[in-house]
Amino acid sequence: MEKMTAWERVTLARLPERPKSLDYINGIFEDFIELHGDRNFSDDKSIVAGIAMLKKIPVTVIGEQKGKKAKENMERNFGMPNPEGYRKALRLMKQAEKFNRPIITFIDTPGAYPGMGAEERGQGEAIARNIIEMADLKVPIICIVIGEGSSGGALAIAVGDRIVMLENSIYSILSPEGFASILYKDSSKAKEAAEKMKITAQDLKKLKIIDKIIEEPKGGANEDFETVTKRLKMYIIKSINELQKLSKEELIQKRYEKFRNMGI
Amino acid sequence: MVIDKVKKVNKKEESIKNEKASDMLIGKWVKCSECKEILYKEDVHNNLSVCPSCGKHFRLSARRRIKQIADEGTFEEIGTNISTKNPLNFEGYLKKVEILREKTKIDEAVKCGICKINGEKAVLAIMDGNFLMGSMGSCVGERITLAIETSIEKRLPLVIFCVSGGARMQEGIISLMQMAKTSSALAKHNKAGLLYISVLTDPTTGGVTASFASLGDIILAEPGALIGFAGPRVIEQTINQKLPEGFQKSEFLLEHGFIDKIVERKDLKDTIYKIIKLHKSSK
Numbered sequence: 001m002e003k004m005t006a007w008e009r010v011t012l013a014r015l016p017e018r019p020k021s022l023d024y025i026n027g028i029f030e031d032f033i034e035l036h037g038d039r040n041f042s043d044d045k046s047i048v049a050g051i052a053m054l055k056k057i058p059v060t061v062i063g064e065q066k067g068k069k070a071k072e073n074m075e076r077n078f079g080m081p082n083p084e085g086y087r088k089a090l091r092l093m094k095q096a097e098k099f100n101r102p103i104i105t106f107i108d109t110p111g112a113y114p115g116m117g118a119e120e121r122g123q124g125e126a127i128a129r130n131i132i133e134m135a136d137l138k139v140p141i142i143c144i145v146i147g148e149g150s151s152g153g154a155l156a157i158a159v160g161d162r163i164v165m166l167e168n169s170i171y172s173i174l175s176p177e178g179f180a181s182i183l184y185k186d187s188s189k190a191k192e193a194a195e196k197m198k199i200t201a202q203d204l205k206k207l208k209i210i211d212k213i214i215e216e217p218k219g220g221a222n223e224d225f226e227t228v229t230k231r232l233k234m235y236i237i238k239s240i241n242e243l244q245k246l247s248k249e250e251l252i253q254k255r256y257e258k259f260r261n262m263g264i
Numbered sequence: 265m266v267i268d269k270v271k272k273v274n275k276k277e278e279s280i281k282n283e284k285a286s287d288m289l290i291g292k293w294v295k296c297s298e299c300k301e302i303l304y305k306e307d308v309h310n311n312l313s314v315c316p317s318c319g320k321h322f323r324l325s326a327r328r329r330i331k332q333i334a335d336e337g338t339f340e341e342i343g344t345n346i347s348t349k350n351p352l353n354f355e356g357y358l359k360k361v362e363i364l365r366e367k368t369k370i371d372e373a374v375k376c377g378i379c380k381i382n383g384e385k386a387v388l389a390i391m392d393g394n395f396l397m398g399s400m401g402s403c404v405g406e407r408i409t410l411a412i413e414t415s416i417e418k419r420l421p422l423v424i425f426c427v428s429g430g431a432r433m434q435e436g437i438i439s440l441m442q443m444a445k446t447s448s449a450l451a452k453h454n455k456a457g458l459l460y461i462s463v464l465t466d467p468t469t470g471g472v473t474a475s476f477a478s479l480g481d482i483i484l485a486e487p488g489a490l491i492g493f494a495g496p497r498v499i500e501q502t503i504n505q506k507l508p509e510g511f512q513k514s515e516f517l518l519e520h521g522f523i524d525k526i527v528e529r530k531d532l533k534d535t536i537y538k539i540i541k542l543h544k545s546s547k
Contacts, residue, residue, distance in 0.1 A: 112493060114494035116499060119494060128474050152471060172437060173437055174433075183434070196352065197352065199436070255448070256452065259444040260449075262438065263435075263445065
C-alpha cells in the first residue's frame with residue numbers, strides 16, 4: 001500500500017472525479033432498480049437506494065451520492081442527507097429484511113446537512129432510529145466507505161457486520177476542518193488535524209474499527225475503476241457467503257459484540 | 265444564545281475549588297440568563313436551580329440531579345471502574361481531564377447507578393454538563409452501555425438524563441462508535457420489553473441526540489432546553505441567517521412531534537415514578 005499523509009488521502013477522498021456510489025452500484029451489481037422516497041415527506045437525492053442482483057443473489061443497495069460536477073452536486077446536496085434520506089434508507093432496509101436480502105451500503109458524505117428543515121424534521125431522531133434498527137436487522141449488512149465518511153451522517157448507514165474502507169477513503173467524527181475549528185479554534189489547521197484524528201483506512205484498521213481495506217491503484221480509484229470494482233465485488237460476495245452461514249441470532253449477536261468492543 | 269450565557273456564569277465560578285464547584289450557584293448573587301433578573305443565589309438553589317422569577321431551568325450537576333430524583337441514600341453507583349481513555353493518543357487530553365477532575369470533583373461526564381424513585385427500583389444514568397460539556401467519549405459510552413445492560417440483566421426500568429454538547433472530539437472515531445454501541449444495547453433492551461425513559465435537559469445535542477437521547481419509549485424534556493443535532497451556530501453559518509426565537513427549544517420539539525412531554529423540574533420525580541409504576545402494573 002502507498003505511503004501518504006492523512007491530508008493527501010483527504011484530498012483524494014474528496015476528488016470530484018473519484019467514483020461515487022452510483023458508479024459502484026452500476027459497476028458491481030446487475031439490474032439495479034432505484035427506489036425512491038421515505039413515504040412521509042420527500043425523496044432525498046443525496047441518498048440513492050434500490051434493489052439489484054449480485055451474481056445470483058438479490059440484494060438491497062444504499063449509497064450516499066455526491067455529484068461530480070457543480071450542478072449535480074447541488075441536486076445531490078453535496079451528499080449531505082436530510083432526515084428523509086435516512087428514513088428512505090431505513091424503509092428499504094426493513095424491506096430487505098422482509099425479503100431476506102443482504103444489504104450493501106456505500107458511505108460518502110461530508111456529514112448530515114445542518115439546515116433548519118433537517119432539525120425541524122428531527123435528524124437526530126432519524127439517525128438514532130437507523131442505528132438502533134440496523135443493530136437488529138436479521139440480514140447481513142456490509143458497509144463500504146468509498147470517499148468521505150463523516151459524522152452521524154455516515155454512521156446512519158454504517159452499522160453492519162462488515163465495515164470496509166477503500167484505501168484512500170476517510171472515516172471520522174467530523175471533517176478535519178470542523179475538528180480544527182473546535183479543538184484548535186482555527187479551521188485552517190485542518191491539515192494538522194487530519195494527521196492527529198486517525199481517519200485513514202490504515203489507522204482505523206489498527207483501531208479495529210474496520211474489517212478490511214480495499215486497495216486502490218496509485219492516484220486513487222478513479223485511475224482504475226474496473227480493478228477497484230472487481231476487488232469490491234469479490235469481497236462482497238465472499239462476505240455474504242460467510243455471513244449467510246450464521247443463524248439470524250448469531251448474526252445479530254456478533255454484530256452487537258463488534259460495536260460493543262469498540263472503545264474500552 | 266442561552267448556552268453561551270450560562271457558560272459565562274459558569275466561568276465566573278471556576279476559581280472556586282470546593283466540592284460544590286460543579287454547581288453554578290456559589291457566591292451571593294446571580295443574573296438570570298433569560299429574564300436578566302438579579303437573583304439571590306440561595307433562592308435559586310432552594311428552588312431546584314430554577315429561576316424564581318421566570319422559571320428558567322439552569323443546568324444541574326449530576327450530583328444534585330441524583331439528589332432530586334433518587335430517594336435519599338438509595339443511589340448505588342456502578343461503572344466507577346470505567347475511566348477516560350485516550351485511544352487516539354491525543355496530546356494533552358488526559359492532562360486536561362485530570363485538571364478538570366481536580367477542579368470539578370467529577371470523574372467523567374456521566375454517573376450511573378441503581379436507585380429507588382419513590383420506592384420503585386430503577387437504573388439511573390445522569391450526564392453532567394460540567395465535565396467537557398457532557399461530551400460522549402468511550403468512558404461515557406461504556407458507562408451508559410453498562411447501565412443499559414444492568415437494566416436488562418436485573419429487569420429494571422431505565423432512566424437516562426441527557427445533557428451533552430455531543431461526541432467527544434478528542435476521542436475521534438471512537439466517540440462516533442459509542443453512538444452505535446449505546447444504541448445497539450438499547451435494541452436489546454427494547455427486545456427485552458423493558459421501559460426506557462429519556463429525559464432531555466439543556467443542552468442535548470450532537471451524537472447524544474443522534475443516539476440514546478432520541479430512543480426513549482417515553483421522551484421527557486425540561487422547559488426551554490436546547491435540543492438538536494446540529495448546533496445553532498453551525499446552522500446559522502450554513503443558512504447564513506439568524507435562527508428564529510425558540511428554534512430547537514423543548515417547546516419547538518414538542519410542537520414538531522419529537523418529544524412526549526415537557527415536565528418542570530419540580531414535577532420530574534413524580535412524573536417518572538408514575539410512568540414506571542404504570543408500566544409495572546401492566547406486566
